[in-house]
Amino acid sequence: MDLVPLLRSLIAVDSTSTRSNLPMLDLLEREARALGFETRRQAWLDANGVEKGNLVCRRGPEAGGGLALVGHSDCVPFDPAWGEALLGVERDGRIYGRGAADTKGFLAAALVAASRAAPGRRPLSLLFTADEEIGCLGAKRLLAEGRVHPRHAIVGEPTSLTPVRAHKGYCAVEVVFTGVEGHSAYPEVGASAIHAAGRLFPELEKIGEALRAEVDGAFSPPHTTWNVGVIQGGKARNIIAGECRFTYEWRPIPGQDPRKALRLVEDACARVAQANGGKVQVQVTPLRTDAAAVTPAEAEIVRFLESESGNRPTTVPFGTELPEVIGLGAEACVFGPGDIRVAHRTGEYVEIAQLEQAAGILTRAIERFCG
Incomplete structure (x- = not known):
């Protein structure tokens, strides 16, 4: 199995999260079955009625234990003007295309590693998931x-x-203020949702300061961060705004209740609504409340990847599927080829040398943990 042609074939499949990932699973399943894996799928329709699925591949005994290589099959959208997005162009020792780094490079390396390693006494699982992004x-x-x-x-x-043994959680809510529309020349006839939302923002700053009080020196920054990334409201400059909505996200450090900020936001919204005399209503809808994930530095999988890569384990402030994989009962670590700084952007690429190195490390991981 050749690594670069395989990666190029994966990149050629548009697996943007808004689309069905089943064509990607079809390709991955063909390759896995050719290597002796038994496969099955979890299938469902997403909120927009689009077919999605997970692909579970197993080689070896039908039992717990062994090793799982876990990779997501979806990608973020790409600029239609980026002509190389689905081509997997090879240039200057790199493969360019959407997902080359995040994370089709890992998928290709995992399959190639499975092709190089002999079946072991313990099971090897390849878990290809949907909608990570x-x-x-x-x-x-x-x-x-x-x-x-x-x-x-x-x-x-x-x-x-670089082995990543821990990361912060990820949480988000949508906040919707509903006021009373009216002519802006007669403010007493309405109640502005935008003005009410504006009065909430100093409260959000205070919440942010409260979250900074708890720190974990293993992270940079060492505290829970927050952000208002999207805000919308109003119909015209001379209409009292009847609605204002925004998203508020925070990334809790390990050990912090991921719902702590949610409770603080809900309390602040209630105070603002009360101050408006009941003319403005507020609805807070949780979107995600994912806790942080931590694998100890002394864990066997972390030590193995550190030894093989020559890179010391680290932590990151963004989220992955690590919490869910730990929830399966695994001692788990995040690891793969490519640089996160070039992911999610036009011109995304992965170094071919790093792909080859990753495939070698994953081959030895299979031999070590599957026997």
Whole structure:
């Protein structure tokens, strides 16, 4: 099995999260079955009625234990003007295309590693998931199903072959203020949702300061961060705004209740609504409340990847499928080829040399943890 042609074939499949990932699973399943894996799928329709699925591949005994290589099959959208997005162009020792780093490079390396390693006494699982980019939804379904129980796992992400043993959580809410529309020349006839939302923002700053009080020195920044990334409201400059909505996200450090900020936001919204005399209503809708994930530095999988890569384990502030994989019962670590700084952007690429190195490390991981 040739690594670069395989990666190029994966890149050629448009697996943007808004689309069905089944064509990607078809390709992955063909390759896995050719290597002697038994396969099955979890299938569902997403909120927009689009077919999605997870692909579970197993080689070896039908039992718990062994090793799982876990990678998501979806990608973020790409600029239509980027002509190389689905071509997997090879240039200057790199492969360019959407997903080259995040995270089709890992998928290709995992399959190639499986082709190089002989079947072992313990099971090898390849877990290809859906909708990681929009909430780790496929991994959550695997966890809820509860049928796969690896002893060790490597979660593929572009870490530049540095073991990532822990990351912050990810939480988000949508806040909707509903006021009363009216002519802006007569403010007494209405109640502005935008003005009410504006009065909430100093409260959000205070919440942010409260979250900074708890720190974990293993992370940079060492505290829970927050952000208002999207805000919308109003119809015209001379109409009292009847609605204002925004998203508020925070990334809790390990050990912090991921719902702590949610409770603080809900309390602040209630105070603002009360101050408006009941003319403005506020609705807070949780979107995600994912806790942080931690694997100890002394864990066997972490020590193995550190030894093989020559890179010391680290932590990151962004989320992955690590919490769900740990929930399956695995001692797990995030690891893979590619640089996160070039992911999610036009011109995404992965170094071919790093791909080859990753395939070698994953081959030795299979030999080590599957026997």
